[in-house]
Amino acid sequence: MDGLVFDIAHLLAGGLVLVSFMMLYQGRLYALLNGYALHALVLALSVAWQAFAQDAPHLYVTAAIALVFKAMVIPIVLHRMIARLGIHREIETVVGIGPTMLAGMGLVALSMVVMLRVTAEADPLAREDLAFALSVVLLGLLIMVTRRNAVSQVVGFMSLENGLVLAATGARGMPLVVEISVAFSILIALIVIGIMLFRIRERFDTVDVNVLDLFRGERR
Amino acid sequence: MSALAFNPVVAILLIPITAAGLLALVPNYRLGARINMLACLITLLVALSLFVTETPPTGTYLVVDDLNIVFIALNTFVGFTTSVFSASYIGHELATGRLTPTYLRFYHAMYQLLLFAMNLALVANNIGLMWVAVEIATLTTVVMVGLYRTHEAIEAAWKYFILGSVGIALALFGTILFYMAAQPVVGEGLDAMTWTVLITRVAEFDGPLINVAFIFILLGYGTKVGLAPLHAWLPDAHAEGPTPISAVLSGLLLNVALYAVLRFKMLMAANPQAIAPGPLMVTMGLVSLIFAAFMLYRRRDIKRMFAYSSIEHMGIITFAFGMGGPLANFAGLLHMVMHSLTKSAIFYAVGHIAQVKGTQKIADIRGLTETHPWLGWGLVIGVVAITGLPPLGIFMSEFLLVSSTFAREPLLAILLVFGLLVAFGALMLRLSTIAFGTPRGSTAPVKASYVPMYAHFALVLIAGVYLPAPLVAWFRHVAALLG
Numbered sequence: 231m232d233g234l235v236f237d238i239a240h241l242l243a244g245g246l247v248l249v250s251f252m253m254l255y256q257g258r259l260y261a262l263l264n265g266y267a268l269h270a271l272v273l274a275l276s277v278a279w280q281a282f283a284q285d286a287p288h289l290y291v292t293a294a295i296a297l298v299f300k301a302m303v304i305p306i307v308l309h310r311m312i313a314r315l316g317i318h319r320e321i322e323t324v325v326g327i328g329p330t331m332l333a334g335m336g337l338v339a340l341s342m343v344v345m346l347r348v349t350a351e352a353d354p355l356a357r358e359d360l361a362f363a364l365s366v367v368l369l370g371l372l373i374m375v376t377r378r379n380a381v382s383q384v385v386g387f388m389s390l391e392n393g394l395v396l397a398a399t400g401a402r403g404m405p406l407v408v409e410i411s412v413a414f415s416i417l418i419a420l421i422v423i424g425i426m427l428f429r430i431r432e433r434f435d436t437v438d439v440n441v442l443d444l445f446r447g448e449r450r
Numbered sequence: 451m452s453a454l455a456f457n458p459v460v461a462i463l464l465i466p467i468t469a470a471g472l473l474a475l476v477p478n479y480r481l482g483a484r485i486n487m488l489a490c491l492i493t494l495l496v497a498l499s500l501f502v503t504e505t506p507p508t509g510t511y512l513v514v515d516d517l518n519i520v521f522i523a524l525n526t527f528v529g530f531t532t533s534v535f536s537a538s539y540i541g542h543e544l545a546t547g548r549l550t551p552t553y554l555r556f557y558h559a560m561y562q563l564l565l566f567a568m569n570l571a572l573v574a575n576n577i578g579l580m581w582v583a584v585e586i587a588t589l590t591t592v593v594m595v596g597l598y599r600t601h602e603a604i605e606a607a608w609k610y611f612i613l614g615s616v617g618i619a620l621a622l623f624g625t626i627l628f629y630m631a632a633q634p635v636v637g638e639g640l641d642a643m644t645w646t647v648l649i650t651r652v653a654e655f656d657g658p659l660i661n662v663a664f665i666f667i668l669l670g671y672g673t674k675v676g677l678a679p680l681h682a683w684l685p686d687a688h689a690e691g692p693t694p695i696s697a698v699l700s701g702l703l704l705n706v707a708l709y710a711v712l713r714f715k716m717l718m719a720a721n722p723q724a725i726a727p728g729p730l731m732v733t734m735g736l737v738s739l740i741f742a743a744f745m746l747y748r749r750r751d752i753k754r755m756f757a758y759s760s761i762e763h764m765g766i767i768t769f770a771f772g773m774g775g776p777l778a779n780f781a782g783l784l785h786m787v788m789h790s791l792t793k794s795a796i797f798y799a800v801g802h803i804a805q806v807k808g809t810q811k812i813a814d815i816r817g818l819t820e821t822h823p824w825l826g827w828g829l830v831i832g833v834v835a836i837t838g839l840p841p842l843g844i845f846m847s848e849f850l851l852v853s854s855t856f857a858r859e860p861l862l863a864i865l866l867v868f869g870l871l872v873a874f875g876a877l878m879l880r881l882s883t884i885a886f887g888t889p890r891g892s893t894a895p896v897k898a899s900y901v902p903m904y905a906h907f908a909l910v911l912i913a914g915v916y917l918p919a920p921l922v923a924w925f926r927h928v929a930a931l932l933g
């Protein structure tokens with residue numbers, strides 16, 4: 231039974247890294263968002279499994295937050311925002327897919343080497359989780375630096391944050407996990423509002439509402 | 451519960467948070483500014499009472515010890531003087547229509563929330579709670595930097611937001627790793643995140659694991675300290691936000707982030723297996739110092755220039771704490787206090803200068819000592835102080851640092867002196883055109899409160915000429931604690 235618990239936790243955490251890779255090469259914003267929703271779903275499953283494995287009911291709250299807020303609300307809101315801003319056709323990657331994937335593989339290898347070496351004495355479940363979590367964090371950073379669009383940078387940041395939640399839930403009995411995931415959700419909500427203000431501001435500058443107002447004022 | 455009500459530690463948290471709630475409800479901005487000042491004053495008095503009353507018992511969440519009491523006193527003092535400056539500053543912003551009363555209501559509430567978050571970060575005994583407090587402080591300042599809603603302000607807030615969030619995410623990862631290291635020794639639960647428990651047991655922790663944790667923490671909180679190469683948010687945030695916020699950012703928030711690094715440094719120093727954190731901090735400090743010193747020459751915006759000067763000084767302070775030992779730590783602490791006082795006073799002057807001239811461009815500001823003697827000479831004193839000329843306080847701390855470094859690592863000392871001289875040249879060059887020469891720009895009289903600015907300068911001067919013996923003893927004691 232212990233072996234199975236470990237294997238499933240391993241599978242889910244590994245799945246999170248895999249979805250991070252999928253997000254890494256998405257050129258279109260909608261595809262990136264769908265990738266993120268999947269990422270959050272895998273996270274929710276993984277956290278729920280940790281809650282079961284560690285017999286820690288408060289982690290179910292974290293899983294529920296991930297499922298409702300990150301896998302549903304945020305992607306839907308961002309989806310609408312992108313549609314309204316009319317930027318869904320934009321394709322943005324600074325570096326080509328090949329080098330990006332190679333860099334991603336390098337980062338994962340790095341995090342495995344670092345984390346597995348330094349956590350030799352830790353609990354094996356937490357140990358593997360931590361190595362995967364660091365990979366997700368580094369891949370999130372890579373997503374952020376290879377994009378120029380504000381929305382895709384935020385999606386990168388949110389995937390990074392999922393890695394942190396994975397690490398926090400993997401650490402057995404860590405207090406404040408729920409609080410931290412709530413704090414992060416607020417942070418993300420603010421970022422989303424932030425983009426809205428930022429992008430809409432940009433729109434106004436190009437559409438130039440002032441000119442419209444002046445024009446109307448003169449006609450009257 | 452009655453014991454809680456008289457606990458000054460709880461009071462310095464409760465007062466700002468209550469005031470924040472109250473200020474959000476007060477529509478009149480004049481009243482709001484007064485309440486803001488009053489709340490800051492009461493917090494300051496309560497914080498000072500920590501020195502005279504006996505230290506409250508250490509809890510699982512909150513702690514007051516000899517280290518953070520210095521930070522708390524500095525924090526509440528500069529918080530109070532900035533609120534006095536802000537009251538005269540916002541009057542002008544309202545008159546010119548850059549801010550509306552609705553925004554001011556929001557601004558005052560956020561100001562108190564920021565003070566609350568910084569106080570919480572300072573008294574937190576739990577490394578998770580400390581992280582949460584730093585995050586709240588980041589969020590409130592992000593909102594305030596974007597307060598003017600101009601394109602540049604929103605862009606600056608955005609940049610700050612993204613870089614600050616990444617920094618804070620890395621710091622959280624480091625915190626989680628620290629918990630992982632503590633958990634097998636201390637056991638599951640809150641104890642493994644309580645600083646006072648950690649420091650007694652840290653010697654038994656797994657060395658390699660806390661090494662990795664510290665690197666994440668140094669990078670994460672280092673972003674918030676503004677250390678190069680993670681400083682990119684700092685100049686923009688200082689230049690585009692309201693000037694009281696620039697003063698609080700430079701004078702206080704950078705210190706709070708550094709305080710977090712220091713707490714972890716103390717943990718690292720207590721573990722025999724761990725790497726020495728000193729060399730890492732020395733390197734980051736030196737790089738920031740020299741980089742910022744050169745960047746000072748190319749600045750065209752007056753607030754941006756002093757923002758780079760803050761990077762330079764945070765570099766010096768980090769360098770000092772990285773060197774360690776009683777003398778360098780003493781210099782670091784003194785420098786931190788002096789820098790907070792001087793830099794916030796400079797921003798008070800710069801805020802009024804930018805208001806009267808209607809611009810932040812250095813080229814458009816000339817001959818201030820003739821047109822506005824109080825402001826002009828205030829800025830001259832400030833720059834003389836910040837560049838480390840005698841007899842002001844920063845000279846003392848820099849002299850101590852340089853001489854103690856020469857005794858131990860002459861090569862590093864040469865680099866340090868080089869950085870200091872380069873920065874000195876840049877600031878003096880700019881000062882000569884801003885303060886002297888034929889006046890340019892508006893010469894309208896300014897309605898400013900000079901009291902906070904000159905009060906800070908007086909303190910810096912007194913510290914430079916004569917440091918009272920009890921204060922020296924206190925700093926020496928804290929320096930010994932820092933190891």
